[in-house]
Amino acid sequence: MKILVIGPSWVGDMMMSQSLYRTLKAEHPDAEIDVMAPAWCRPLLSRMPEVNEALAMPLGHGALALSERYRLGKALRHKKYQRAYVLPGSFKSALVPFFAGIPQRTGWRGEMRYGLLNDLRVLDKPAFPLMVERYVALAYDAGRMKSARDLPQPLLWPRLQVEEQEKIETAAQFSLTAERPIIGFCPGAEFGPAKRWPHYHYAALAQQLIAAGYQVVLFGSAKDRETGEQIRQTLDEAGRRYCHNLAGETKLEQAVILLAHCHAVVTNDSGLMHIAAALNRPLVALYGPSSPDFTPPLSQQARVIRLITGYHKVRKGEAEQGYHQSLIDIQPTRVMEELTALLSQQERA
The missing domain is CATH 3.40.50.2000 (Glycogen Phosphorylase B;)
Structure with a gap:
């Protein structure tokens, strides 16, 4: 299974997102996980053994750049991803997987993303009080994890590798x-x-x-x-x-x-x-x-x-x-x- 993740733009959030990658690999050992994120994230992603490839997101934090996102998505079509996980909550963050034609596009409901995400989850914030729990819950089918108590314990926390x-x-x-x-x-x-x-x-x-x-x-x-x-x-x-x-x-x-x-x-x-x-x-x-x-x-x-x-x-x-x-x-x-x-x-x- 080939998976694309649209990763976060902040250091702390990027680190916590590794728990999702680790969980996906535990659930789907054959998965190839590529992560699209700002280029500065590469030193972190390169130390996450679950990540197959770090793809640079060349656009700035606030830029919509619709035509550029279309170009990025179209350029990814040959990779034939089966699933995408969109971790930021913005409208623009969901555009590249949509333009790439990825069949299943998963994420929490955020900034008017109806249609862009076809596996749109509604977040019960009190049920998932930690950000890492919200990331990990996306690894499972919709409705399977109704609260953090349903997640397999212990959670697979972030772990970077250094020789x-x-x-x-x-x-x-x-x-x-x-x-x-x-x-x-x-x-x-x-x-x-x-x-x-x-x-x-x-x-x-x-x-x-x-x-x-x-x-x-x-x-x-x-x-x-x-x-x-x-x-x-x-x-x-x-x-x-x-x-x-x-x-x-x-x-x-x-x-x-x-x-x-x-x-x-x-x-x-x-x-x-x-x-x-x-x-x-x-x-x-x-x-x-x-x-x-x-x-x-x-x-x-x-x-x-x-x-x-x-x-x-x-x-x-x-x-x-x-x-x-x-x-x-x-x-x-x-x-x-x-x-x-x-x-x-x-x-x-």
């Missing part, structure tokens, strides 16, 4: 020695400082970890470079020697490999959090106004710290530098306790 030799070679590229084990920090967040644990808390934790014999590596995009420098400059001179700011210096492929090389990861609610979870690293995830009730880190080795409940749509926190008070209130000592417990558990395993 040991890749870790060693990539660490050497960035002059990360084996002298000290690495703790990764992911101090950025897509929607600004309200979702970030304060840089001074990260610095205090880094100081404790360095004193305990670790080195700290800071991950993120170029937008997170400044935050990483704030963390480094808050450390004493001896501490800065063992704190490496790689935000903006690594490609996504390299960041994935280096995260796999970490002994543990401390992170905000971000796409890198979901990557670290899929690499099965001991993980402490720090939440403020965003909620782990919908998109938690999918790993038995993850610990979530959050001091408030509910979802709060906040783009700028009420405290100094735009931080949210609930994240300020998470003290470095609390994070260190969770991290120490995870590392001890890892050593015993």
Whole structure:
């Protein structure tokens, strides 16, 4: 069976979509699964053994580009896909499988997609509270899974593959020695400082970890470079020697490999959090106004710290530098306790 998936455009969503691919392969071992997604997703899709081919979606996030989508769909007809799964909820995301003439086109009802999808599901959100559950439910015939309780347990969570030799070679590229084990920090967040644990808390934790014999590596995009420098400059001179700011210096492929090389990861609610979870690293995830009730880190080795409940749509926190008070209130000592417990558990395993 040949399957086309129209994948998500966000890092976290792309990671969670792997649970659908794993489930499809478990249900249909002969399936060939191709995923169409933005080109930047290729480093993630290439590490998902269930994915046969990553197809680049060349169109921007907001572009309808009807004629271009028609051209893309027509170009896929020779592949003779039997099924398509459309994960985004937009009208335009359903166009390529329709134009490709794929016989069965499955997805949740979204933005006026009647006709474009001929296996259109109506989502009962309370019945499937997690995004990953909503993805996995699409793998089964319509009506078979009426709630998350009907899904086979345990769910097949995302798992990226990284080879040991890749870790060693990539660490050497960035002059990360084996002298000290690495703790990764992911101090950025897509929607600004309200979702970030304060840089001074990260610095205090880094100081404790360095004193305990670790080195700290800071991950993120170029937008997170400044935050990483704030963390480094808050450390004493001896501490800065063992704190490496790689935000903006690594490609996504390299960041994935280096995260796999970490002994543990401390992170905000971000796409890198979901990557670290899929690499099965001991993980402490720090939440403020965003909620782990919908998109938690999918790993038995993850610990979530959050001091408030509910979802709060906040783009700028009420405290100094735009931080949210609930994240300020998470003290470095609390994070260190969770991290120490995870590392001890890892050593015993």
